[in-house]
Amino acid sequence: MAGRDRARGHDLAALRGLNTAVVLRALRQESPQTVGRLTGSTGLSRPTVEALVEELAARGWIAETTTPPAVRSPGRPARRFRFRAEAGHVVGVDIGLKKLVLLLARLDGAIVARHREEFPADLTGAERIELLRTRLRAFLADQRLGPHDVWSVGIGVPGMVDDTGRIRSVIVPDWTDLDLAARLRGELPCPVLVENDVNLATLAEHWQGAAALADDVACVLVGRRISCGVMIGGRLHRGRRGGAGELGILPQLGLNAAGDALGWDGAPLPGESETDALARAVRAEDPKALAVLDRYLAGVAPGIAALVLALDPELLVLSGALAPVGDPLGPLLAAHLSPLTLHVPRIAVSTLGREGVALGAVRRALDEVDSHLLDGAGPSRRS
Amino acid sequence: MAGRDRARGHDLAALRGLNTAVVLRALRQESPQTVGRLTGSTGLSRPTVEALVEELAARGWIAETTTPPAVRSPGRPARRFRFRAEAGHVVGVDIGLKKLVLLLARLDGAIVARHREEFPADLTGAERIELLRTRLRAFLADQRLGPHDVWSVGIGVPGMVDDTGRIRSVIVPDWTDLDLAARLRGELPCPVLVENDVNLATLAEHWQGAAALADDVACVLVGRRISCGVMIGGRLHRGRRGGAGELGILPQLGLNAAGDALGWDGAPLPGESETDALARAVRAEDPKALAVLDRYLAGVAPGIAALVLALDPELLVLSGALAPVGDPLGPLLAAHLSPLTLHVPRIAVSTLGREGVALGAVRRALDEVDSHLLDGAGPSRRS
DNA sequence: CCGCGATACGCAGGACTTCTGCGAAATTAT
DNA sequence: ATAATTTCGCAGAAGTCCTGCGTATCGCGG
Numbered sequence: 001m002a003g004r005d006r007a008r009g010h011d012l013a014a015l016r017g018l019n020t021a022v023v024l025r026a027l028r029q030e031s032p033q034t035v036g037r038l039t040g041s042t043g044l045s046r047p048t049v050e051a052l053v054e055e056l057a058a059r060g061w062i063a064e065t066t067t068p069p070a071v072r073s074p075g076r077p078a079r080r081f082r083f084r085a086e087a088g089h090v091v092g093v094d095i096g097l098k099k100l101v102l103l104l105a106r107l108d109g110a111i112v113a114r115h116r117e118e119f120p121a122d123l124t125g126a127e128r129i130e131l132l133r134t135r136l137r138a139f140l141a142d143q144r145l146g147p148h149d150v151w152s153v154g155i156g157v158p159g160m161v162d163d164t165g166r167i168r169s170v171i172v173p174d175w176t177d178l179d180l181a182a183r184l185r186g187e188l189p190c191p192v193l194v195e196n197d198v199n200l201a202t203l204a205e206h207w208q209g210a211a212a213l214a215d216d217v218a219c220v221l222v223g224r225r226i227s228c229g230v231m232i233g234g235r236l237h238r239g240r241r242g243g244a245g246e247l248g249i250l251p252q253l254g255l256n257a258a259g260d261a262l263g264w265d266g267a268p269l270p271g272e273s274e275t276d277a278l279a280r281a282v283r284a285e286d287p288k289a290l291a292v293l294d295r296y297l298a299g300v301a302p303g304i305a306a307l308v309l310a311l312d313p314e315l316l317v318l319s320g321a322l323a324p325v326g327d328p329l330g331p332l333l334a335a336h337l338s339p340l341t342l343h344v345p346r347i348a349v350s351t352l353g354r355e356g357v358a359l360g361a362v363r364r365a366l367d368e369v370d371s372h373l374l375d376g377a378g379p380s381r382r383s
Numbered sequence: 384m385a386g387r388d389r390a391r392g393h394d395l396a397a398l399r400g401l402n403t404a405v406v407l408r409a410l411r412q413e414s415p416q417t418v419g420r421l422t423g424s425t426g427l428s429r430p431t432v433e434a435l436v437e438e439l440a441a442r443g444w445i446a447e448t449t450t451p452p453a454v455r456s457p458g459r460p461a462r463r464f465r466f467r468a469e470a471g472h473v474v475g476v477d478i479g480l481k482k483l484v485l486l487l488a489r490l491d492g493a494i495v496a497r498h499r500e501e502f503p504a505d506l507t508g509a510e511r512i513e514l515l516r517t518r519l520r521a522f523l524a525d526q527r528l529g530p531h532d533v534w535s536v537g538i539g540v541p542g543m544v545d546d547t548g549r550i551r552s553v554i555v556p557d558w559t560d561l562d563l564a565a566r567l568r569g570e571l572p573c574p575v576l577v578e579n580d581v582n583l584a585t586l587a588e589h590w591q592g593a594a595a596l597a598d599d600v601a602c603v604l605v606g607r608r609i610s611c612g613v614m615i616g617g618r619l620h621r622g623r624r625g626g627a628g629e630l631g632i633l634p635q636l637g638l639n640a641a642g643d644a645l646g647w648d649g650a651p652l653p654g655e656s657e658t659d660a661l662a663r664a665v666r667a668e669d670p671k672a673l674a675v676l677d678r679y680l681a682g683v684a685p686g687i688a689a690l691v692l693a694l695d696p697e698l699l700v701l702s703g704a705l706a707p708v709g710d711p712l713g714p715l716l717a718a719h720l721s722p723l724t725l726h727v728p729r730i731a732v733s734t735l736g737r738e739g740v741a742l743g744a745v746r747r748a749l750d751e752v753d754s755h756l757l758d759g760a761g762p763s764r765r766s
Numbered sequence: 767c768c769g770c771g772a773t774a775c776g777c778a779g780g781a782c783t784t785c786t787g788c789g790a791a792a793t794t795a796t
Numbered sequence: 797a798t799a800a801t802t803t804c805g806c807a808g809a810a811g812t813c814c815t816g817c818g819t820a821t822c823g824c825g826g
Contacts, residue, residue, distance in 0.1 A: 245693060311694075
């Protein structure tokens with residue numbers, strides 16, 4: 001943007017490529033579609049769309065459907081084409097201190113396989129990597145997918161990740177300064193994209209969650225630790241060192257202090273965490289639990305207010321360990337924010353559950369595929 | 384971005400328009416240029432560039448230069464074309480509580496006239512508007528410009544402005560909820576764009592100032608009041624209600640308290656403000672002044688740290704009343720930020736002086752022209 | 767003063783992409 | 797079986813870009 005980028009002109013071939021992409025995207029957004037419908041949505045003439053569709057089919061991106069249409073209409077039946085979402089797959093990974101989530105998705109984002117497991121929090125860095133590699137290998141083998149069937153992998157990790165994909169925080173033991181993508185390069189020949197977990201949760205909320213209709217979003221992970229993801233203009237904002245939204249550090253705002261002082265001692269169910277137990281008690285309208293939650297929210301309110309004042313977002317999404325509390329969370333937090341901000345944004349609670357980060361990793365991987373759409377020769381036609 | 388926008392295909396005419404814009408932009412970036420040079424920078428063939436250049440000249444956007452080139456080379460002399468920056472003008476306005484700045488710029492951003500005046504701070508809202516109208520009229524008359532010679536006007540005002548251009552703060556008396564652009568619509572038939580003053584200062588820094596090479600920038604106006612402009616990805620981020628960067632409100636951060644407690648009582652020169660006097664004393668290396676400044680910076684550091692943590696910007700630009708202090712400001716602030724942030728960004732001090740906001744208003748007006756470039760029939764060829 | 771090399775101009779021809787329009791094909795309804 | 801309807805497929809035309817060749821205009825050297 002600093003004026004050094006000179007725009008280059010376009011020739012006929014570029015025009016053709018542009019229109020090809022337009023048709024493919026239209027078809028991906030809604031499948032199947034007739035040529036006539038594509039004509040309407042793209043603004044191109046029928047012979048043109050026909051030619052493009054023919055080319056896309058030959059390259060394996062789309063296919064003609066043989067199933068009859070739902071509603072029968074008079075006249076010659078239109079040929080119907082669909083985006084071949086099964087032509088490739090992407091993987092979304094969420095690997096934290098003690099859990100691993102794997103999602104396998106088709107090119108249209110439909111999840112076709114999932115895996116979740118917990119593991120001891122005291123694994124070494126090398127052991128974690130090895131765990132990820134073996135599980136990933138087995139996961140793909142289960143689905144009878146070879147290395148070339150996966151086009152892109154997104155990985156969410158706790159803590160800051162800089163713009164080269166290198167991990168910049170000390171949350172996971174031995175992973176500081178690790179280039180995780182490079183370590184997996186041997187496993188898979190496709191792009192591997194490492195990203196901060198909150199950022200991916202934000203992407204997921206914008207894709208399928210509470211933030212689907214907003215483009216300026218702050219997503220706050222509320223739990224023992226607090227961190228935030230920032231989306232501006234529909235695009236993730238990472239910051240220079242990947243540290244955007246890391247307000248927890250500032251002692252004046254008391255974010256981490258509030259988390260440490262959560263202090264809910266209600267009896268947890270077997271395998272239930274403190275935050276889960278608290279959320280359950282609040283849902284059961286236990287007044288003591290409500291008081292604990294309220295005190296906690298009062299503690300984190302200044303930090304969230306700072307984020308709100310800095311960004312003035314359209315929407316604030318609450319996610320993380322306390323999201324199971326559900327709807328009451330919004331008004332409770334809003335009451336504490338109100339005296340601290342000019343304007344309390346709309347607040348929504350995440351409904352994506354424990355797969356939010358992995359879902360965001362899928363979205364990230366799909367974005368990568370999207371940015372190189374039509375670059376190569378097209379998918380193979382095996383399936 | 385929520386998937387509801389369907390991309391439309393392009394035809395030959397669109398391709399032509401695209402290439403026309405590419406040539407015009409290349410020519411605006413560097414004038415004059417020969418056809419051969421344009422061929423290189425746009426990637427188009429010579430006959431194509433020639434035809435586009437012919438068309439642009441006919442429409443009045445560019446003109447052939449007659450002056451001989453600086454260096455003489457063998458061979459037939461190449462025709463040279465230049466962007467007709469004088470084909471239109473834009474106006475940048477900075478109107479505050481007690482000052483008015485007007486800048487007149489050509490289409491290439493060159494400032495061709497300036498006006499600055501101070502007025503009593505206790506004017507009513509209507510008087511302020513009337514003052515602006517009369518001064519604007521006289522300003523244009525001085526330059527022998529009619530209403531149709533001005534293509535766009537940018538206006539910077541203190542306080543929040545929402546996305547419809549309506550003023551949303553109570554800083555200027557009677558201007559709350561004012562639609563200033565609508566009030567000037569009768570005066571000039573061109574687009575009028577009202578914007579928060581700090582945001583425009585940020586634009587100016589990114590255009591010609593300290594932030595020319597950065598795309599993620601936070602610009603802090605340091606003085607009695609503190610406010611911040613936020614630029615992300617080279618684009619201004621206003622926020623839902625135009626309130627992005629308004630961290631001053633949060634009492635935990637102590638921004639305004641620090642400003643109120645500035646407390647420099649060194650003898651001011653005639654007509655000099657307290658901050659100017661302080662800046663002068665610091666430049667003269669007065670140890671007491673330095674101590675006052677340092678205490679002030681210590682007071683605002685938590686607020687700026689919150690901004691830095693929220694955004695993790697590439698660059699922090701310090702502007703406003705204390706900018707005349709100059710280079711020492713950066714290290715002094717950095718020392719206070721260091722214990723509060725993960726990473727202290729690069730800090731630069733504005734050098735644009737008192738015209739920064741008006742310059743940003745010019746940039747904003749030029750952006751407006753740019754977004755509608757080639758829309759109409761082209762400029763008239765009078766000049 | 768004239769010829770030579772160098773550079774740019776201008777035009778013609780060809781290739782590619784898109785649009786408009788018409789007749790043929792395939793299905794449903796009568 | 798026939799009519800109506802919708803789509804398909806092809807031909808023709810217009811527009812845009814590229815390659816290539818001959819011509820025009822300059823500086824330099826004999």
